Each structure stands twice: as structure tokens, then as C-alpha cells.
Amino acid sequence: MSTASVTFHRRAEDALANRQLNATLRRVTARILDSRAAGLGRLPEPDVWRDHGRAIRAHTLAHLDRYLDEFVANVELRGGHVHFARTAADAVRIVTTIARERHVRRVVKGKSMISEEIHLNEHLEAAGLEVVETDLGEWIVQLAQDHPSHVIMPIIHKSADEVADLFRRTLGATEADVADVPAMTRFARERLRPAFLSADLGISGVNFGVAATGSICICTNEGNGRLVTTLPRVHVAMMGLERIVPDMPSLGTMLQILARSATGQNLTVYTNVLTGPRRADESDGPDELHVVLVDNGRSDVLGSSEAEILYCIRCGACLNACPVYQQIGGHAYGSVYPGPVGAVLTPALWGQEQHGDLPHASSLCAACREVCPVRIDIPRMLLTLRARGTDEGRAPVWIRQGIGLYRRLAMRPRLFRLAGRLAAVATGALARSGWIRSLPGPLAGWTTSRDFPAMAVTSFQDRWKARPAERSGTRRGKDPA
Amino acid sequence: MTISRVQLLVTCLVDRLYPDTGMAVVRILEKLGIEVHCPEGQTCCGQPAFNAGFPDDARAMARHTIDVFSASPDPVVVPSGSCGDMVIHHYAALLADDPAYAQRARDLAARTYELTAFLVDVLGVTDVGARRPGESVAYHAACHGLRGLGLREQPMRLLAGIDGATITDLPEHDVCCGFGGLFAVKMADVSSAMLARKLDCIERCGARTIAVTDVSCGMHMAGGLRRRGSPIQVRHIADLLDPDPEGR
Secondary structure (H helix, E strand, O other), rough: OOOOHHHHHHHHHHHHHOOOHHHHHHHHHHHHHHHHHHHOOOOHHHHHHHHHHHHHHHHHHOOOHHHHHHHHHHHHHHHOEEEEEHHHHHHHHHHHHHHOOOOOOOOEEOOHHHHHHHHHHHHHOOOOOOOOOOHHHHHHHHHOOOOOOOOOOOOOOOOOHHHHHHHHHHHOOOOOOOOHHHHHHHHHHHHHHHEEEEEEEOOOOEEEEEEEOOOOEEOOOEEEEHHHHHHOEEEEEEEEEEOOOHHHHHHHOOOOOOOHHOOOOOOOOEEEEEHHHOOOOOOOOOOEEEEEEEEEOOOHHHOOHHHHHHOOOOHHHHHOOOOOOHHHOOOOEEEEEHHHHHHHHHHHHHOOOOOOOOOOOOOOHHHHHHHHHHOOHHHHHHHHHHHHHHHHHOOOHHHHHHHHHHHHHHHHHHHHHHHHHHHHHHHHHHHEEOOOOOOHHHHHHHHHHEEEEOOOOOOOOHHHHHHHOOOOOOOOOOOOO | OOOOEEEEEEOOOHHHOOOOHHHHHHHHHOOOOOOOOOOOOOOOOOHHHHHHHHHHHHHHHHHHHHHHHHHHOOEEOOOOOHHHHHHHHHHHHHHOOOOOHHHHHHHHHHHHEEHHHHHHHHOOOOOOOOOOOOOOEEOOOOHHHHHHHHOOOOHHHHHHOOOOOOOOOOOOOOOOOOOOHHHHHHOHHHHHHHHHHHHHHHHOOOOOOEEOOHHHHHOOOOOOOOHHHHOOOOEHHHHHHOOOOOOO
């Protein structure tokens, strides 16, 4: 699921020290945000589409039980099998059982966040299966034994040079193979093609499951999703149970905003809608289709104040727009879901024991909310999670006591003013020409990179009270011109 | 709308860190013929506690602030997008289940205005009679004002109305400076990196003064510029709009 967030600070520090990572993140996120704006700009009234998309997500999740029943019935009607996994372990067991019973040896995978979430690859390999990721980015992650750092650009943290090194080191690529990005892509395609042709099992993610038809929609830009779902004799589609849309028109709406928000494309290059396994009169497709619906904490989130985070359609726009993500990238979050959405989704799904720092890894600037295709109010939920962390006793003592003291003073105005004056006098000794260069104790973090302004011994309120009576509010004002 | 009298919610930071800014707000409003009252009991709106994850403490401060500003039905003007967003948007949600305060919270929200929104949207004023010959100003859009209250045009139009000042574009003017309240202390390294990026943009833009609608973000950027030894000033927009800067 993730590594402990006690290391968030250390991971963030490492990321901040990596100048190349910082420059890459700035460059790539800026470019993709420009593309997003252009892509949405090509829609007439993009905000109306976004509102519509949000309404579809809200409606679907409010009636999820009904739509899930309909989806399951329709998948089965078209000859597919549906498995329900309550936990990550259940999901792993279901997939390994399918593989074992069908004597599967080789597995090809399309990009799937949910399989990352449950660490499916490790478990399949432990069960003796050969697993090959076929999304180019995910394949590189697999070769490098790395982790994805973005929901749609898994290797945003890697430069082309690093990938070239990796290909040389792990696959014996020649200089010609890694001469440039197109050459590396060709090289990857040649390596991946035999894997597609020899695999017995294809595992894909699901962008949307359509309740009315039992179809699954898979969006890719490389075509690997199409190969994974049609060449092997068995196709397993892994989906989070929130990934449902009611019908084809609502799928159409979601597709309008997904690719535009993710990459700026009008539509991903390969947008596949698959309904059931291969039928008797069809030449392509798997013999069997299994849909694994994974809960892994989602139904609990659905009943909580963070339910709105399940509206997410995994476009990654909030990561690109987040000034924190732009500095530290995805690995610092210690979760398969990084960035603003991850800062809510990760602790919402799996608690704050491990992920208590994530709701605080935000300045609450709300750039995420501004770009979200379905307008998820991420800052609101960061606040509910922070409040829950406080209830669970996670707030540092100095913050808890400091806020408590400030509140008690704020309820007693005269004491508040007296305390302010005392603080101004006391800290006056620290100040030089109106600025404090070094703050003590837990506040020292501020003065690592910035001075702090000295407090005024004579506050605004003191000055206001000292104003001559005819100017301090007893004079009648005129109406503005 | 004809408004002849307002209550000033000066904010705890302006009160104790930037009292001159508070006086500038008063002079701007009085010059426009508005009578300013400043209720004595006001302290802090509760926003720092709310953002730090202490809604109970924030609620207590919200009730106190509502009490203080409900003694009079006059509109409330606040020289901060952040405190304004707190009163205008978060009070009602925080106190929705409090029968004694839910309606009063909504009432206060409905008559509370951030300063630049009050001047431009309510009074219809963009020229407050300020003169700043030779001044070059760039505007940084503080997050809660921008994305919470939708402050975009209002500060720009007011700056454009300053006699003698030239307005310069600030690259990435709508990207967070990294302040975020306790974020700047708890996540000091990340916050500092965000600030460094902001200061690079500021130093590149060529303006001598950066205007903000919040002294909180202002002190963050000003403290960083000072640490860098930069001569660039960060000023609350009220300081620049002050019709009588020597008025004290």
C-alpha cells in the first residue's frame, strides 16, 4: 500500500535536494497544464461539461449499490465473470486462483492503479508467474524496480538519459537502440511484442464500467491496452468499485473531460469499450473475461466525509497543478496515489497511522480544486482529515497547546491585547530593524529561509483608541459619490 | 448600494504586525465618505486554528467574532482574502449544527466583504485618490482571495487607478508563495522551496513593489526577500491605495 509517512519529511528533503527532478517536474507539469487548458478550451463551455461530469459522479456514487448490481448482471449476461474483493488480499487471491486454475505461466499487464495499490505483481511473481508491464512507463518502472510517481506519467521523475542507461544495463541495448526517444520506444516495442504473443493472461485496469451494458472502458495512448485485453486467452479487468458510470451517454461525458484534463487530448488514442469475452462469431478477444471489483477501503470512504474523493477519475491534473507536488514529485507521498488526490485518498482509505503527514502536505492553495475535472473540493477534505488527526491525538503538543492558548486568549479581548503587547515587547529583543532573523523552538523552521516581522508594541487597536474622538467613528460619513 | 458606515475587522495580523496597514484601510474608507467603526472586542477570526485542524477552537473564535460584529447590522470590511474567506465561506459550515449561531453566521457572511471587493464591487470605486509617482508595482494573487473569494479584477483595477504607478506582470502571479499558515513551519523545507520559486519570479519581474491583499502572504514573501538582501518591498494593497500616506 505504501511506506510509512514518518519518512515523508525525509523523502521530501531528498526530492528537494534533487535539482534535476525539480527542474523536470516544473517543466513537464507546466507543459501539461498548458495542454490541459488548450484541450478544455476546445470544448464549448468546458465548465458546463465539468459540472455535468461532477453530477454524474455524485449521482452514481449516491446510488452505487444499484448501479453495481446492474453492472454485475450485465457483465454476466454478456458471458463475463464478476468477482468481488473486499480486501487487497482477497483481490490477490482471486487473481492468483484464476491464473492457477487456468495453468497460466505468462502475464501481460496494462496500466492499472488498482493493481499497484494491491501490489499485484509481487504476489503473482511469488506465485511463480512471469509478469510483464506493457505500458511503456510502467515497464520502465518494472525494469528499474522503481515505483510510479504520477498517476498517468509513472516515470515523470526519470530523464531520457536514465531510461537509456536502464535499457543498456538491464537489456543490453546498443547505442543505436537508445539514440533518442523514438529509438527507445521502438526498442521497447520490439521487446514487448513477444510478451503479448506468448502471454496466457492479460490483466488490465478499468477507467469506467458501464452499468447499463456491462462494458468496460479502457483508455490508453499506446495501444497496449488493446493487446492485453484481446490477445491472451484470459482477460482479468481490475477495477475499483467506484469506477462505475450509469450508461453510455454518461461515459461520453466523462471521456470528454478525462483526456483533456489528463493530457489535453480530445480523446486518448485508444479508447476501448469492451463488452464480454469473444463471442462465437468473433475472431478476436479472450475466451474468458473476469472483472474483479475491488473495495479495499472504498465502501468505508463512501460513508465518510471524504466520500467526494471517490469522484476522482485519475486524470492527474491536481498533481500537475499542485505547487507542492511540483517541488517534491510523487515518491515523497509514500503512496501509489500521490499529490493532492493522494493526500486525501491515501489516509481516507488506509488511515492516518501510516499516512498522518499527508493531509498536512499542502498549503491549502486550492489549485487542485481549480483544475479538477469534477471539481472535487480537496482542500475541504484535507481539513476534515487534519481535524480527524487532531481527534486521534496526532497533532504535535506545541501546536495543540499553542492553538488552545490562542483560542482562550481570543475569547478575552483585553487579555488578548495584553498578551499581544507582552509578546511584542518580549520578541522586540530578537528583532533588528524590524525583523527577526532567528525564531526559537518549533518556530525555527520559519527562519531557515525567511525573516519574521517584529510585532508592534502599539497595535492598530491601541492607535485606533488613541485617535481624536471626532475622527474615531463619531463623525457622520457622507454617502459615496 | 449606498453604504455610509462599516465595521472594520482589522485581523489579528494587521493589528499586531502591520498597524500602519490598518490605518491606511481606515483612511481609504473615510476618504470615500464611509464612517468606520472598529469593534473593540475583536481578536482573531479563528482561521489559523481551522486550517491547522482544530475546528472546535475555530468554532469558539468564530462565535466570538460573530458576537462582536453582530452588535451592529453594518457591513463588515476585512483587509484579507484569507480571513474574508473564513468568515464568508467557512463560518456557516462550521456552525451549521449550532442552532444559536447557524443563522447569525450566515447573516454575518452575507454582509462581510474583503477590502478590494468592497471598494470595487460594492462601492463601484477604482480610483481612491492615491498618488504614487514613479512606483512600479506587480500583483501577487494570494490563494484564498483568488480561489476562495474570486478576487481577480478588483485588486488589478485598484492598482491601475493609482496615479503615477506603472503595473508590471508578475510571472506565475497565481502560484502559491508557500505560506499556508502552520504549513510554513511544519513543512518548512517544502514551504521554503515554494517561496524560493516565488522570489525568483519576483526578482525577475522588474517591479520595485509587490502588492498583496493579505499581510500573511506578504510577510512571508517580504521575509524571504529580506533574507536574500533584495530591496524589493511587499506591501498590502491598502498601503499603496492610502490617499494620505503621511496621515499616520
